[in-house]
Amino acid sequence: MAGVLDSVNQRTQLVGQNRLELLLFTLKGEQTYGINVFKVKEVLQCPPLNEIPNRHPVVRGVAHIRGGTIAVMDMNLSIGRGPLDDIEKCFVIITEYNRSTQGFLVGSVERIININWESIHPPPKGVGKENYLTAVTQIENQMVEIIDVEKILAEVSPLSEEISSGVIEDGIGEKVIQKHILIVDDSMIARKQIQRVVEQMGIKTTLRKDGREALEYLESLVNEGKNVAEELILIISDIEMPEMDGYTFTAEIRANPALASLFIVLHTSLSGVFNEAMVKKVGADSFVAKFHPDDLARLVNDRVLQMTGESLLEENEE
Structure with missing residues (x-):
């Protein structure tokens, strides 16, 4: 051990x-x-x-x-x-x-x-x-x-990109119609796979190909005077990316007061035990293994309910 x-x-x-x-x-x-x-x-x-x-x-x-x-x-x-x-x-x-x-x-x-x-x-x-x-x-x-x-x-061996019935709530996208999800991945195939899952939920997406490009995008929103946490539901980021990997990208976000509260999910095909250690180390909120549409959709669904306060309300009712 x-x-x-x-x-x-x-x-x-x-x-x-x-x-x-x-x-x-x-x-x-x-x-x-x-x-x-x-x-x-x-x-x-x-x-x-x-x-x-x-x-x-x-x-x-x-x-x-x-x-x-x-x-x-x-x-x-x-x-x-x-x-x-x-x-x-x-x-x-x-x-x-x-x-x-x-x-x-x-x-x-x-x-x-x-x-x-x-x-x-x-x-x-x-x-x-x-x-x-x-x-x-x-x-x-x-x-x-x-x-x-x-x-x-x-x-x-193409993977299914369809979300199974009952995984997400009906009309989940209507709850965050003015918001979007930032998808960060160096693989064009992976970006499109994630995008298709999220858009099945009726949620808008923004795509960037590596951590540095995504960080520059977020910083540009801050410079425009926007409240990024109000606009973004969450960030779904790969770990292995040129220029800046997902761990460093996450750490840079946490170090910026204007971005620090963003919800970050590391989406990766790397070994789970290493990810559990790194999620804690760099301050990501969660990770989900590639590529399982239901797992990804469920995580997004739960995050939307958390943002709208509905998950907390359901817990109190129970």
Whole structure:
């Protein structure tokens, strides 16, 4: 138990300093790619793969690993390129996203680096909206491309964005018709997923792609003389973002008297135990794991009732 707690403490210190660790890998050729170590459970030489009928084209097969069966996706195929060759010489990066485990076939795995989020930037505008990058950085004069894994997973195994019946109250959006929710996420797919859930509730949204951009937006509202807490129902923020991560974004909000009272939800596919520690450390109000529309809708529903005083009234009536 002490070892687990030490690990939590080390990782929370890392992310609390606006830093992350990237696992670097290659596919075909010399281009280097990266993935956040937080998402990685294991890296191993590609095991024997069993083909399955009617599988998605990017799924090379399934593997039996540590007593479980996981799908192994060809990362090169996933980003719209050709299949990797000689897969027995390739590696599999086993990751955990959205409460599920999957494997990504890559050509080689290089090393882990520790880097500041400020050194990671959004993809250049010229790459277009259909690219598979969520960010880029430079390591030793070499460009490293960070792949939008959530986009890949949304295409291979689309998640439902529909809210189940009975999860939210009828007319919940009418209670906050003049207010909106700020959604902050570097993945365009993730932003749109959250937006569609919130708009099903009849609530308006504002989108920003990273913590720094979102903070500048909030500060601009303050400079215009607006009461931001009156306009925003809550902020739904990713944790892993270029320029400024969600933890630092939250800490910056809490340090600004004009913004400090905002309700902040960290919405993430990272491990829950680390998030529980960091929610307390940086002062966020809650976190919800990606991507479960009912959980997200329920949290927004409860926040609206809290703002309007109806949840407190119901408790008193009981």
